[in-house]
Amino acid sequence: GLKVTARGWMSGLRRLGTYWSRRRGLKALATGSALVLVGSLYHRNQYSHAETETKRFTVAEVRRHSKETDCWIIIDGNVYDVTEWLALHPGNKQPILDNAGKDATNIFHHLHHSEILEKFGAPYLIGEISDKQNLPRNATDLVAATTQDIEADSFQTTIADYVVIGAGSAGCLVANRLSENGYNVVVLEAGDSLKEDLNDSVHDPMKYGAAFATTLNWGYATVEQPHCGDRHIRCTRGRGVGGTSLVNGMLFNRGAREIYDQWAANGAFGWSADEALPYFKRYEDNSRGSSTAHGKGGDVRVSDIPKAQLSPIATAFHKACVQAGFEDNEDQNSLITPQDGVQIYQVYIRDDTGHRVTASRAFLSKILESPKLHVRPNSLVTGIFLTGNHGGGVQKAIGVTYTDRTDKKHLVLARNEIILSAGVIGSPQILLLSGIGPPSHLREVGIEPKVALRGVGSNLVDHPRVACKWESKLAGLNPMHLFSHVEANLYASSRNSTGPPDIQIQQDHVRSNADLLLEPPVSTGFNLKPHAVTPKSRGTIRLRSINAKDKPLIDPKYLSDRRDLDSIVEGIKICRKVVSQKAFEGIRGEELQPGKDVSTDKELEDWVRANVDTGYHPVGTCKMGSRHDPMSVVNPELKVHNVENLRVIDASVMPIIPNGNTQAATFMIAEKGAEMILAHAQDLNAITRSQQ
DSSP: OOOOOOOTHHHHHHHHHHHHHHTTOGGGGOBTTBOOEESOOOSTTTTOSOOSSOOEEOHHHHHHHHHHSSOEEEETTEEEEOHHHHHHOGGGOOOOOOOSSHHHHHHHHHHHIIIIIIIIOOOEEEEEESOGGGOOOSTTSSOOOOOSSOOGGGSEEEEEEEEEEOOSHHHHHHHHHHHHTTOOEEEEOSSOOOOGGGOHHHHOGGGTTGGGGSTTBOOEEOSOBGGGTTBOOEEOOBOSTTGGGGTSOOBOOOOOHHHHHHHHHTTOTTOSHHHHHHHHHHHEEETTOOOSSOOSSSSEEEEEOOGGGOOHHHHHHHHHHHHTTOOBOSOTTOSSSOOOEEEEOEESBOTTTOOBOOHIIIIITTTTTOTTEEEEOSOEEEEEEEEEOTTTSOEEEEEEEEEOTTOOEEEEEEEEEEEEOSHHHHHHHHHHHTTEEOHHHHHHHTOOOSEEOTTTTOOBBOOEEOOEEEEESOTTOOGGGSSOSEEEEEEEOOTTOOSSOOEEEEEEEEESOSOTTTSOOOEEEEEEEEEESSOOOOBEEEOSSSOTTSOOEEEOOTTOSHHHHHHHHHHHHHHHHHHTSGGGTTTEEEEEETTTTOOSHHHHHHHHHHHOEEOSOOBOTTOBOOTTOTTOOBOTTOBBTTEETEEEOSGGGOSSOOSSOSHHHHHHHHHHHHHHHHHHHHHHHHHHHHHO
């Protein structure tokens, strides 16, 4: 029990301890890993006199005082009064959860050890519980001192070491790495869990696009795009365990090394091409084997398209590009050699089964039965629970609120960190809903700003593209017999380009029917799709309302920068040049789009504005950069500025878009981010051991 031996001089020690703690010189008073000032120092002077016996309280008394005052708390049967600390620091009120078990103790130390012991002074131990057998077992049973408008008793609450929001490409990888290192991980996914072997629209690569009209797609669309004929343009994003890896084009593409070097040069220190390459290699299981550029034995299979399953159109395209003067580039993805030229794609398709490689299959399928991993599908996150000074000081992220499919509310608390991996649209939306973002926008929709970060939801960038179509003279070609719907890729530079290639042209097939699940389609032609892959246009994600179920306002501002339009127009001219080569004789038919009557630059520009579409590669809405960049949201360790214990790890942190498909870079970011999380956890464990 607690023997209270404090005398009148304790109040002087309290004041001195508070002063020392503010000067961070309190370590001399520490015993073990916690500082304990023994005595009843403050509770409305109720226990200001020294006592010679242990003060005993019932559970009911503590519960009553916790509701009537700022708060008493119980940890392992001991009673603490932190009223004075809360009075000194009113902006730091926060929920303190209690039960008799280990979880409450860990949560208490996690929430308060660094803040109270190192900054504000100690929690005051004033007695012990006399009826310990009646201690509550439910972590939500005793809750006090919160500044957020949350009725904790209405939430079903659980605790984990880490909470990962989003089970997409990044979230699946991060959850794998953390749980396999022994940490308890809860993964919250808004979409369904998926038995991919039962879902033909996912695992069969040649049924790409069939899932777009299902619940596996969020069904987003942009606001009207004034530079694109005032059209709403689709913004396909995957919804379910696996995220966009369930519905994407399965194309392996890292982008040019110059892009990553630009990241580092602009404040994302540690993310240059040479520094990123080891993380690209770590997750990779490349059919070409291990080399200085590629990895072998990782979780993600990357395959060459078998020559026996390569279409004659892909072969003709490859030869025609060389005939047109472009390099034959065997590896556009090395990050070592130049990217320019034409290549037959490598793809995220298993060469043994012919099935799509998804993030869920690669990173979660083998560990779904692990007691350390808890994947919760149909969990719509409504906000991140913050504590701290809402007037502009540093906040701490301690939990995540969400609703399940029945709209029941849940709160999951994180002992260590929260990892936001909800993607380029979901991640900024959740930050904004949590009061983190541009204050003017937050107030506009009725949210109290808690952390002012202008860059949240800004810097939205995508690859705009068009589809140039030709009839084919290869009658009856069934693309379902092929390995990949997209087979070849050309990188070229426009006349005004001074950096890496700014034009990417993909070859695929025109298919006869839209519903790929009903009957095998017949190839009636082929597409060449020029993309502007170093786009200059930048847009935003903004809240439509404070309801997490309302889709946000997506405004990529396509073609708002004239240079993007110029790149696509020049790309169309390159497509025509390639198709005119000898290799396409006997294959090319009539040009269907833009059509032979669209020939002048003005006609091509008008056609592009009327037909431009997404390249399915939006990134950048939680930009990584230095603290001195007013538009950055996370630092190079992916930590959200001015918020402790919160990182963003997904494509939204990309400060500059890679000039190619973005899943490879997303995996790389997750791989490096997971390593940084684990290193941080080891550092904290070492500090704790040194204090014991």
